[in-house]
C-alpha cells in the first residue's frame with residue numbers, strides 16, 4: 165500500500181503527461197513560455213483571484229512575499245506552532261522574529277484567541293513591530309479566515325495564507341489561496357496538486373504586488389530582463405513542470421479532489437467512535453493533504469504505528485516536533501508552557517494513507533488493523549474519553 169500513490173496517477177494519465185513533456189522538449193522552450201503563462205491563468209481562474217505568479221517552490225513563494233513586503237529585523241510575524249518548518253524559516257531568513265501561536269485542538273489550525281493575545285502581548289512588550297500573520301491550511305483544511313481577517317484589520321497586519329497543503333479546499337465556496345493579502349502554495353509531488361519535482365505559486369488580487377513579485381522572482385528585472393531595478397532572486401517554475409501541472413490540474417478538478425473526500429468519508433464511517441477522526445467545521449471543505457487521526461497518548465500512537473507497519477501499512481507523524489522545539493529556533497527562547505495543544509498533538513497524531521486512488525479494500529484493511537488494535541486497549545481508548 166502507498167501512503168500517497170503517485171504511480172497509479174501516472175499510469176492513468178501517462179499518455180497525456182508523456183506528450184506534454186515531449187512537446188516541451190521538442191520545442192526546446194525550457195524556461196517560461198506559453199505553458200507557464202497558461203498554467204498561471206488556469207490556476208488564478210480556479211482559485212478566483214486576479215493574479216497567479218508561479219515560482220520555484222512553496223518556500224520561495226513565501227520568501228518572495230517577505231521580500232515584497234520588506235519584512236526585516238525588528239518585525240514580528242505570527243505563525244502556527246504546529247506546521248512544517250518552512251512557515252517559520254522564511255521569517256527568520258529575513259532576520260524578522262517568528263512568533264509561534266498554539267493551534268486549535270480540533271482543526272489543528274492557528275488558534276485565533278491565542279493569536280490575538282500574542283499580538284496584544286507583542287505590542288505591550290514594545291520590542292517588535294507586528295507585521296504579518298501566516299495562517300496555514302494544515303492537512304488541507306482552510307484556517308478560520310473570517311476571524312483572522314477581522315484580527316488583521318483591527319491590528320493593521322498583513323495576512324499571508326500558507327496553502328502549501330490547502331489547494332482545492334474552500335470555505336462556503338471561497339477557495340483556498342484566495343484569502344488574505346496574498347496566498348502561496350507548493351507543487352511538491354506529495355501535495356494535493358503536485359508536479360514532478362519542485363514548484364510553487366503565489367496568488368493575489370493586488371496589481372502592484374503582483375508586478376513587484378514578477379520582478380523579484382527574475383533578478384529584480386524591469387520590463388526588460390537585462391535592466392535590473394532591484395535586488396531579486398532566480399525563482400521560476402520550469403516549463404516542463406508547468407506542462408505536467410496542466411494535465412494534473414485537470415485531473416484534480418475533474419475527479420481527484422472529490423475522490424479524496426470520498427476516501428475521507430469512507431475512513432470516517434469506519435473509524436468514528438474508535439479514534440478521533442478529522443474535524444471539518446460547517447461550510448468548510450478540505451483537500452485532504454493528510455487524513456490524520458488522534459490517539460490518546462504517545463505510547464498508543466507509537467504502538468499503533470508499529471502495528472500498521474507490521475501489516476504493511478505506511479503511516480506518518482506530521483509533526484513530531486513543535487516549531488518552538490526545533491533546534492534552529494532555540495535562539496528564540498520560547499516558553500514551552502504556551503503550547504499545550506501543539507505539544508499534545510505532536511505526541512498523538514497519526515496520518516494514514518490518503519490519496520485519490522486509495523481503494524475501498526485498502527481502506528477496509530487499514531481500519532481493521534486500527535479497530536483490532538483499539539479493541540485490545542483499555543476503555544480509555546474509546547471516543548467517549550475525548
Ligand SMILES: *Cc1c(COP(=O)(O)O)cnc(C)c1O
Nearest residue numbers: 221222223248250328329350352
Ligand atoms: C510543503 C510545505 C511548505 C513548503 O513547500 P516547498 O514547495 O516544499 O518549499 C510550506 N508550508 C507548508 C505548510 C508545507 O506543508
